[in-house]
Amino acid sequence: MLAEKYNEIIEKAIPGTLKRLPEIKRAAEMVAEAVNRGKRIFVVDRYGVIDSEVAEKPAGLLLFRPLVNSGEKLMEGDILFLSSFQSEDEKDLEIVKEAHDLGAKVISISPDGQLAKKSDFGIIDLDSEMNAVLNVDRAELSFAPLSGIIHVLIIYMIEADTVERLLAAGKKPSVSNAEYMDEGATKLLEVRKKFASQGY
Amino acid sequence: MQKKEDFKEITSDIDSICDNKKYSRRDFIHSLSATSFGLFGMGAFISSCGKKEITVSSDLAMAYCKGVLDILKIVHEREFPTIRKAAALGIQAKMQGHFLFSKMVDGMLPGETSNSRPGMPNIYRTDKLRNAVRDDFIVTNDPYATHGLTERLIKVIGISKPSLLNKETPPKSLNNMGTFRIEDVSHLVIYTHISPEDGIVKVKGLEYPLGPVSGIIQSYVFHVLTAEIMEGLIKEGMYPKIG
Secondary structure: OHHHHHHHHHHHHHHHHHHHHHHHHHHHHHHHHHHHOOOOEEEEOOOOOHHHHOOOOOOOEOOEEEOOOOOOOOOOOOEEEEEOOOOOOHHHHHHHHHHHHOOOEEEEEEOOOHHHHHOOEEEEOOOOOOOOOEOOOOOOOOEOOOHHHHHHHHHHHHHHHHHHHHHHOOOOOOEOOOOOOOOHHHHHHHHHHHHHHHOO | OOOHHHHHHHHHOHHHHOOOOOOOHHHHHHHHHHHHOHHHHOHHHHHHHHHOOOOHHHHHHHHHHHHHHHHHHHHHHHHHHHHHHHHHHHHHHHHOOOOEEEEOOOOOHHHHOOOOOOOOEOOOEOOOHHHOOOOOEEEEOOHHHHOOOHHHOOEEEEEEOOOOOOOOOOOOOOOOOOOOOHHHHOOEEEEOOOOOOOEEEOOOOOOOOEEEOHHHHHHHHHHHHHHHHHHHHHHOOOOOOEO
16 A cells, blocks of 8 residues: 555656756756866765766766766866755755855755755755655654655756757767677777767 | 747646556557657657647657656556565564565665665665575565575565566677576566666667666665555554664
8 A cells, every 4th residue: 555655656756857847958958058168067966876876877878977986076167966855955055065166057956945046056856845755653754765766867857858959969979888788898888988088 | 949838738748648547568568669769760759749839859858757657657567466475575574573685786776775865764784685594585686696595595576677588678688697687586576677778768869778767667666665565564563763
């Protein structure tokens, strides 16, 4: 029953992200503009959910890369996607401030609140609290998170829209392939080389 | 650029995506194909959007979202009985005083299934998997993590894309997947119904399909399984700590 309830909620939440299409398209536009200026795109979140997901994920764009452990530093004009499950967290707000100090732009994906307001562009994940969508009598806290799934969905929708914009501008983005596919390791090396030389 | 009214048109399509239609395997293959043809194969889709003045730039994002939902509905329809069986094993193990372990690897999964993740019930141990003993319970998407544990009569629940060949599987795609498949080491396998490439949107001009779904679908399966186990534990009067 709880499993069915979770399923019911997620089956509404996923198409619910289409309400954010205008924001998703605007974020993709910002990414495409940054690529045209030779800038880089990074992703960060404090729980290691979203930034781990985009790290050379098969079928994902190499353009979107994790900031943590990358050895790279944000520079002026770069874009940082900041995913947060909370809207007012001090540490997340600090990340925004530091990114701004370095001249980077921040696109946040979070619940509505201070984080979205302080970012250069805020995508509100959904209207309701998604860190825990199930609760039962006598349980102290709610459980069953949904926000990670929705944030990843939004990131990949932004990637998809970015691809259309880059292709329309005559730029062919590097898409990571699965290493276990036929000659996958060799092809992945080629994709990495292509990304290193063209920057997208 | 897209006008404001156009977005109303797009969001009005949400209802059609949310319908409660029951899906067959044929529907699944159709839906994958439909979302996978990208600019090339989505001609009919794009031309139908053209009538509503939806620009092409919104279509891949929308196709990806719809593709994720289609797979999720397939998993719901086909895998819930297995998920319930797996949950029953987990509840039984916990009630008998055994440990539940989880070892989810790749992409978002370690973070998403971690005990420190807000909203995550702390019912699984994520460390010292090799210390598991008879009748403990492990949920994993990594066949190597559980190598040898099945022989110790540990209940292993695998979450995986199917490794059975079918017409959707590209030639030789499984050659490099390793010695073990999740089926080789699991009591029960919950399939994610994802193609080997992981991506679901084919785009003309790109060599590989776009839009990975494995992280989303595996997280969904994990959370559904966990919710089912939690319900059983709560019924038995156990209220696990939540992260």
